[in-house]
Amino acid sequence: MLKIRLKRFGRKAQPCYRIVVTDSRVKRDGRAIEEVGFYNPLTDETHLKFDRIVERLKTGAQPTETVRNILLKAKVFDSL
Template sequence: MIRIRLKCFGRKQQHTYRIVIMHSKARRDGKVIEEVGFLNPQTKETHLKVERIKLRLQQGAQPSETVRNLLVKAKII
């Protein structure tokens, strides 16, 4: 199954996240199919590739709970 979820990177205590498309069995920081966004929780900055996310959702990708909340705030879902 394909999932839309967060991939962690950054320094200790200063995490930032990439919103990525990857297989559900892959590790959190494992191989990704496609990067579709960015989230910085310290500055509340978010960038989303809306067309790519909508396309992947139509193809059957399932968002994680956190990503689902972000998509609802951005009015994509």
């Protein structure tokens, strides 16, 4: 099953996350199929590729709870 989840990068105590599409069996920071966004929790900054996220959701990818909240805030589900 495909998951849309966060992949951590950045320094210690300064996390940044990439929003990626990956197989659910792969490690958190493992190989991703596609990068579809960016999230910085310190500044609450997000960059999303709306068309790619909507396409992946339509094909059955499941977002994690945190990613679902980010997508709800960005109103991605309104375009489904």
